[in-house]
Amino acid sequence: MAGLSLTTQAQSETIPGLLARISAGDTRAFAELHMLTRYKLRRIALAVGAPPHDVEDILQEAYLKIWRNAGRFDAGRAPGMAWMSTIVRNTAIDHLRARRLPTSELEEALLVSAAADPSPIDDFDYARAEPIARGVLAGLPEDRRRLVALAYLEGESRASLSQRYGVPVGTIKTWLHRTLLAVRKDCLAASTAA
DSSP states (O other): OTTSOOOHHHHHHHHHHHHHHHHTTOHHHHHHHHHHHHHHHHHHHHHHTOOGGGHHHHHHHHHHHHHHHGGGOOTTTSOHHHHHHHHHHHHHHHHHHHTTOOOSTHHHHHHOOTTSOOOGGGGOOHHHHHHHHHHHHHTSOHHHHHHHIIIIISOOOHHHHHHHHTSOHHHHHHHHHHHHHHHHHHHHHHHHHO
């Protein structure tokens, strides 16, 4: 299943199974779920009005909630994507309220759902991209590769990373942002060369 382009129907059939495995503590299932849903959930956070520079933090918090609450998911009440979309939407709204940032018409934000139009990114070819991404990540300097692993694979917060590295949170965000831009650029270059 990993690496195959999945249709929306296949995703809706796959997500409940992944959530069931996640509720049993299966980290591989969580990685598959993240890979399968991250772009759609990112669009939902942005649609709520979250600033693009805060979306990674919002998604990190939302995925932690999904991890912790996977056992509460009930496929009889809602599709898996709708359940996760609600978590992301509510996390983004809470984030905006906590920072007293203006929301994009809160009523509209509350209507954002997984039923959004599918985009070509949903049919992304993970099988082709994974070896390219692994190669690019392996080429990063050790300190940046560790920072990315701590932030995105181990779920360490920006505040915790700030304490670990002894720098302000803004610096951590800048390092991560620049590293991800470099990774994206190198992945694009490698994919066009392939």
